[in-house]
Amino acid sequence: MTTPPGWYRDPSAPHTERWWDGTAWTEHRRYPEAPPTVPVPVGDGPTGRAKAVALTTAATVLVAAIVTGAVVLSGDDGDGDPGARTAPTPTAPASASSPSPESAPEPSEADPGVVVDELNGITLPLLDGWARPENVSDTDVVMTTPGTYDCPGDDGLCRHGTVSSRTVTANDEKSPEALAKGDISEAADLAYDRNRVEQRPFHGITSHRLVEQGPVAVAGRTGYFVRWRVRTEAGPGGYVQSMAFPSSVGSESLVMVRYVFDAGEDGPPLADMDRITEGIRPVGDADTGGGVGSSIGPSR
Known part of the structure; x- marks a missing residue:
């Protein structure tokens, strides 16, 4: 399965993201955007909805940590740039958000000029x-x-x-x-x-x-x-x-x-x-x- 171009967790530097052009890693890197803050409910205790949000957030963080660890372990073979030959996993990109106009390009081929x-x-x-x-x-x-x-x-x-x-x-x-x-x-x-x-x-x-x-x-x-x-x-x-x-x-x-x-x-x-x-x-x-x-x- 071919991984589409985009920003993914850099196998050689997990704290950054790296541009995958669809066939190979490029030299473009950036720091990932901070995830949005989950509001904490006010009152004697969390509601059922707040508990669900908290559990979902914790599960997402846990999955991201597991995926990051797996990519880092598989990418470093001790020869050259760790992960330089390792493609990002198509089903689990490190950053779910699309590149912003300030940090990465977005297609705009709708403009004929x-x-x-x-x-x-x-x-x-x-x-x-x-x-x-x-x-x-x-x-x-x-x-x-x-x-x-x-x-x-x-x-x-x-x-x-x-x-x-x-x-x-x-x-x-x-x-x-x-x-x-x-x-x-x-x-x-x-x-x-x-x-x-x-x-x-x-x-x-x-x-x-x-x-x-x-x-x-x-x-x-x-x-x-x-x-x-x-x-x-x-x-x-x-x-x-x-x-x-x-x-x-x-x-x-x-x-x-x-x-x-x-x-x-x-x-x-x-x-x-x-x-x-x-x-x-x-x-x-x-x-x-x-x-x-x-x-x-x-x-x-």
Whole structure:
């Protein structure tokens, strides 16, 4: 039985909760909310209803303690992060409450103009000329231009534009500037040189140049972006941007957003990169400002 994504008791630190993405534990952690206080009846003694409430509360605490003990004992195998490979029990999550807007993302796909990145706690504006991903193997992709076309290089189908978002977990670097500068080369190579299945849809990159780079305010946090113009052996090439900024949920791990836009008349407007960046917001906080270039928001 597959455990759905959500906040569960952390096997390696039972006093905290950890985000389970549906397949594995992530680095997002938080302190659980305090349970509501059960009122104590006034009078000579508890009524029958008050006794029932007290017994129910005690039973719930006892079950939670048993489940927590079982998870901790089964999760620590003495090798690496205790519980890092242990999935939460589907029938007994440590926290019965849904994540609040302040501490974790909630789906809001009912809004046709917004794409929700649940794990990183952000929403991205779905501009005209963009669509939610369909038939896309890369799970990090959050939006694409509609339709596909025959790649000008190796056989395959290409898209004129993609936007992807992921949490940076395999890197100890905490500087958004260093991460963005280190990511841009890989982002360009995957998009226009050699993809993940070793195809060369554009017959490789012939040159690149720096278009722009600098600090950027994203969802009220200070980040950094780097934008390249890439030229390829086949086709018009394109623009690639790497942008890193702190997440507003969990342990505030850094988030990396990549933009890949084909150049030429068939590619999306380059201004869409800035428009999407300006429209990124924390889930549940539409009033938080964004910005590009010198428009720097508050940082932590």
